Amino acid sequence: FAVNLILDNSETKTAPIVIEHSPTYRNLFGATERVVDRYGYWRTDFTRIRSGSILKALGGFLVINALDLLTEPGVWHPLKRTLLSEQLEIGSFDPFYMMAGSGLKPEPIPIKLKVVLIGERRLYDMMLSYEEDFKKIFKIKAEFDHVMPFSNRAVRDYVSFVRKVTDSENLPPFELSGLEEVLAYGCRLAGRKDRLSTRFTNISDLIREASLCASEKNHKVVTGVDVRCAVRHATERVNLIEDKIQEMYEKELYLVSVKGKAVGQINGLSVYDTGEHSFGRPTRITVRTSVGRAGVINIEREAELSGPIHNKGVLVLSGYLRGKFARNKPLVMSASICFEQSYSGVDGDSASSTEVYAILSALSNAPIDQGIAVTGSVNQKGEIQPIGGVNQKIEGFFDVCKIKGLTGKQGVIIPRQNVPELLLKPEVVEAVAKNRFHIYPIATIEEGIEILTGKPAGKELPKGGFTKGSVFDLVDKALDKFAKQIKESGDGDGEAAARKARALAKRRARKR
Incomplete structure (x- = not known):
């Protein structure tokens, strides 16, 4: 047995x-x-x-x-x-x-x-x-966040993790500047300065590559320079699309102005995500206004290139314009909005405030500073709301400004609520510190239009109208002029009728 x-x-x-x-x-x-x-x-x-x-x-x-x-x-x-x-x-x-x-x-x-x-x-x-x-x-479900609060305990845990990886894999130790850069990278992954990422696989990869950078330079310890070198190398392996797009800006295949002023034209910001890498880039947004009753025409929607959230953003900004300028009269105008050289679709509402500024500029004939790009959504009250990808958007516009030449007057307008999320690359931080690039946090449309045009936005007067000579006053007068012209001609529905006819033709074409 x-x-x-x-x-x-x-x-x-x-x-x-x-x-x-x-x-x-x-x-x-x-x-x-x-x-x-x-x-x-x-x-x-x-x-x-x-x-x-x-x-x-x-x-x-x-x-x-x-x-x-x-x-x-x-x-x-x-x-x-x-x-x-x-x-x-x-x-x-x-x-x-x-x-x-x-x-x-x-x-x-x-x-x-x-x-x-x-x-x-x-x-x-x-x-x-x-x-x-x-x-x-499985009766108990436990959810784990991918970020944790930036605290003394979290910092100790990060330092302990770095030491664990270096000891177990016989890597050189990290000095203080190296640890600081690892923490900064953790904040960047988390998307906020007051948070640290718990994606320790990414942190481990950074530790290993930073150690390799240190070895190549014969450093006995890993410094902050080595960690930044590792981050740069990791980015360069996956940013081919970003390089190609920046090359198109350099060759002026993408038309974007970062100097001078223009009426009804503004630089919006968007984020491209390739899976392993995300980056920002500016896009020219233009507005043309005329007499009519069509209201705000979203060209992207007419071309079926606009997503539902972007469509909602256009409707919201239309509500803002009605509430601001049409409480005692009809909003009589036709304003077409276009994302120039955009062929793959547009979605999200982070450009809704940008579109408002372009419309106000077109109506008031007040030129917009092309060296200032804008991001931020807006509600019907004119309040600026936070958006995602603020770091990528700022860095993307900075890179284009660097390609075309920094003037010291360029910058980006962002929502005030996004300030805690700012974790910009050292090059941008240095440029801001030396006043070669600027970041403008704002809370309302009024603040933004004043920065862009250099004119006062204008306050509503008790008897109606706005402060004389202000942007809002010029817009109000332009709308009054449109209304008068329509009343005199007795025809303002031609454009709206044409839009309905085009929509009907599209529906019939689909049925066929």
């Missing part, structure tokens, strides 16, 4: 924690191994019974990657039955054996353990929707 000890936890003093990296059927449930005897037959006996991760985690915790588990054939349903029945059957089924029967069927083993699945939220939501027993098995 012999004894087959498939599990021995006699020396275990705490609950076992088993992490299963390859959740195959054999690795989870165990198996009954077989051998070929000298006659060519498959043979097995009880001494060839092997335990799996479920049995090894008995009385403790079994940790599995949810995506790996669900994509492994023939594993989910046996695991579900095992956890619901609290009975483990070893070697009862293996989808990869052509001859699954082993001739042995060990008695089910009573089990008590906690299974922890790690995965994305959308995977959890999917399982909750399509697997009725999922909530019965």
